[in-house]
Amino acid sequence: MKEFFIELFSEELPFRFQDSAKKQLLDLFKTKVRGLVEYDNLESFITPMRMVLKCDLSKFTNESIVEKRGPQVIANQKAIDGFLSANGVDSIDKCEIRNINGKDYYIFKKVIERKNTTEIINEIVEYILQNFKWPKTMQWSSKIRWVRPLRNIFVMFDHSFQKVDLFDIPSENVIHSHKLLGKEFTPVSFDDYENKLEENYAILDENCRREIIIQGITKLEDVNSFSVLKNEDLITEIVGITEYPTVFISSFDDEFLTLPDEILISFLIHSLKVFPILGADKKLLNKFVGVANIVDTTNPKIGSSKLLNAKLSDAKFFFEKSIKTPILDFYNELKNINFYKDLGTVEDRLQRIAKVACAISDKFETIDKSKIERISLLAKCDLASPMVFEYPELQGIVGSYVAKNQNEDKDVVVAIKEQYLPECLDDKSPSNKYSIIYSLADKLEYLLSFFNIGIIPSGSSDPLGLKRYATFVLKIFIDNKLVADLSDVIKVSADAIDITEHIDLCTDFIFDKLQNFVNVSKKYLLALVNSSYKYAVCDIIDSAEMLNIQESNENLEKILNIYKRFSNFATDNEDCCFSSVNKSLLTQYEKSLITEFQILSENNLNGKDRIKFLLDKTNTILNVSEEFFTNVLINDNDESIRKNRIIIATVVKNILDSYLNFSYLY
Template sequence: MRTENLLIELGTEELPPTALKSLGESFASLFRAALESAELPFASVSWFAAPRRLAVYVTELAESQQDKTVEKRGPAVSAAFDSEGNPTKAALGWARGNGIEVADAERLVTDKGEWLLHKAHVPGQPVTALLESLLNQAIAKLPIPKPMRWGNYNTQFIRPVHTLAVLYGSEVVNITALGLPSGRVVQGHRFHGEATFELDHADNYAMALESHYVVADFQARADKVREALEANASALNLHADYDDALLEEIACLVEWPVVLTASFEKGFLDVPKEALIYTMKDDQKYVPLLDSEGNLSNTFLFVTNIESQDPAQIISGNEKVIRPRLADAEFFFNNDKKQTLESRLDSLDSVLFQKQLGTLKEKSARIARLARFVADRIGADGELAERAGLLSKTDLMTNMVMEFPDVQGVMGMYYAQNDGEDPVVARALYEQYLPRFAGDTLPSSKEAAAVSLADKLDTLVGIFGIGQLPKGDKDPFALRRAAIGVLRICVEMNLTVDLDDMVAHAASVYGDKLSNDELHSQVVDFVLGRFVALLQDQGISIDVIQAVSARRPTQPSDYAARVAAVSDFKQLEQAEALAAANKRVANILAKQSGNVSTQVDPTLFDNQYETALYDALQGAESQVRAAAAEHNYPAVLSELATLRDVIDAFFDNVMVMSDDEAVRNNRLALLALLRELFLTTADISQLAKA
């Protein structure tokens, strides 16, 4: 069967940059699904997306569906004929619907009976007949939150559509979509070359557009921007400060990227670099430049959509655009410094944190108290942590943060330095928000860690305390992120602090504002629940996590230490046999009514295997308890691993459920002692076979 490559392009007005990539990806995946549903064979589907176009490119698309035979089962033979062998109405109606006579029907015989059967030959439809429906299916499902109408059209799309190019190889497929007839006309660059041109073949799409100053391939365009940014920065012996998100947004704004260098007055560098970087990146999509020590340069890069014969004019225009934004930041900074952070505390009373939980001033006071509590337990300076907690939200009332919200915290640090606050306090004001995302850095001091933990726990306890638990993907107070932040700080900074204690203290600080009686267990379980996902992302097997979770350790660093030890233990030769033995012990004990005593009477032993197990447990117990007290779980499990042979011998030679009640209870006590010792670290019986 003949195959050709297919190109479909929607030529549009400028598409929203924040939606461009997702539109391109969705267009390809939806069209692929439509082809698969129609059973049209193809090799691959790729996508193109630029500010004024969306396109899909399908390779080796078959010219038609395969012919197929469809089996259409009719009524049961018993219901298809009357007592005289004549077709019933049911049989006649079924045959008529299939365009055959009853006599032409075949029979389908199964172990459940016999039915009339018609095997219909269905010829495959050509791609030209199917394409309009498939394209409109894909377009209708695109993620467009606010579709619009334009001109006299009744159709809707995210932006007006002006051209529809549909080529199967070199042939135009005549269809209609979004009110437009298809053709081979494609829009060029808005300012360079021809406004439109005709495309001769689907395979020449990207090449033809490039000759008309359009890089249609999204990734190729982003790569071109990246290479130009790096080359320009390197030529200046500076580092281009951008991430993938900014790079992609820039690639969504231009079709023919050209990187130029501009500058601003050095006097603006007296303003904290974070504020300047924020306005350059977020407001203007410029790329700041940093020196080898991370200091901001007054030179920056920007990406334009045209290749000008007089780039100096474009550079001058962009310098004029950025100057007022930097002047605003300079004014806000200098004006804000006239008032101390401490003097802004009362103004926090005018801002609600949450209507049932009070104002930001109340939240700041709670953070201060909780930060001191945490600091005292992790060996930090409680006074400094409390001071940082009290001032933690004051920079929200500054002009700079009101204008540029993303610099909250960092401006608090600069203003605290200006006020003469302790450097640890100043740094903690910035680091209270760490970690902000997966892989982000952690607070650099224990005092900052105490404030960060206090802020996150205050939010968790407060929101849970009024019964507003996150549901599904709805998490307006970012409680999941807060829980993960608590875990990362405790584990990666190896802080010896207990969730139970911190949650209880945070709840007590709220006084009578909270109404949820179950908040304590709910918050602790919620945070520990995030631990499961966090550990799985690190490659820890679920059975290891379940084994540790069964003991519900509420000290995050202790939890992580147990997980690491059990993961290593699972690799030991003895692990599988010991896990099986623990499972057997757990099952035996679970069948007993009430709690089984661990008080063993050696005088009731009647064989060497009981004695050997008891002696081994007695010998191991003191070492296990001592190692566990120091959270040395590898030593605990290493000691327990030595018990394998004596445990195996016990089960091979001893009948636990003896007819003699005293002997039976004594053996159960021996197993309870064994079980208790193994549970010191984790429930080993949860481990799956290695």
């Protein structure tokens, strides 16, 4: 095995794309080299400036021998000369004679040179560059699109530098280290590369950079006996924008502690990208931890209180201005803000959400509808406030403070704050019952309205965030274990705002996002979602997981075969039941079939217990069905017997459909 590594050196890669880029680099490499070369110890790394893939490779096979069978030894000279010249052989002595099926033939072993190592490496890198998928790409002075300009491609194989010639991107035998502090160097191996990078202030392994940040913070905590709010998203962001993270501590004027904690925390984290600090009494201190991408943080301008105070005084000014304005004054301004072409103003949208919220509230816990009305009126007023205009990430939070300050009801205040939850898959969902209803109404109105005017996402792009909204609808159902029938909730929402177009499409679109919550074959999700029994959204996840295990799979296959056989005879009559069967015409086989399926139809278990019940019955189902098909002819000559048996087949199919829609499992 020989060491191989690639460094794609670029200008700052946006941190939010780095995680998936790191995985993609590995996947593309694996796909490309399959069958070409064997590899081991494959790893990838990413920093803001570089993407690196490293592994050990077996030697590339550079040549192969192809045997060419020529004419028989007894053939005429013309044929022999023709064979020689076709293969570029100057003498017949270079051929060997081999007996094949009793006849002697001339055989020439032709050595075919495959591409050399440089060409193969070029091909691998080219494949990676060409097939890489970034959410956003740009052009610069090269012949390929990438997320940010690629400025050097360094490849080393078996300790020697391999120049690649691709898309006008430089490929020089040099490594650029930390942009501000480091020197250029030429490595002789991967270890040498990683060590020299670190000597030049670029730490390749993102886990090491994360560890440095966390340890730096912990050390400060130990010395100072305070606790730092170690916001995970911020740590990930900093890991993605620094090559040499150095933790430092600084402070701001304590007059800003009069800002509400949530606002101050959000401002420090989102706008200033620093970590807030809590004192021993759990109260915010006028201190923060910052992380610089530099070694020496003694320069007083780094984390300068002066700079921070100026920014905080801006925030304080806007907050105080916002909180003094009567909340309904903002509402009037929403009338002038266009929401989207063909979807009216923000006020129009608020009225639609209000209708949806009232309509769907019946599907959940008993609530006070007047509160829902009040929430609907105030929920998005803060969008017109100067504070949210300046700091959009504070939407909801500012509104809830304004509402609280103006003595609104507690549920109303909480719902204003929680309406935007969840903001990502790891985020918490709203949990207050008013927040749940309003947050769902907000999202369902959004989805239904866009679908109604024909804006339906296709492919991977999702500029309006419809996929996210659909996912979050499910997440709210799952996290709160809501048992309401989601398709019904969607239908009621559409009715409330007179939406008529693409409702089914929208419903399917939402359910399709179940895939974000469970790693199973899509057919199981479809079979559960489309069964005639309505599974609660959270139960679908558990049930799908259960169906996905090996043992269930085998049983399911057996039941599916039975289902197929009954379906061949069944009608579409969904209301058919065993009571419509003429009992006097039944044989013993039909009777035992009915008895067993009666048990299946009477079970009222939910969720995965329901699926387990079905799967546990596999053998019984199999036995009675086999007996039935062996001994009973459905298409009997007697019309009344035939009809009776078709009813039985239909009811059996319907009962199975009430567990799973088997038609999706074919």
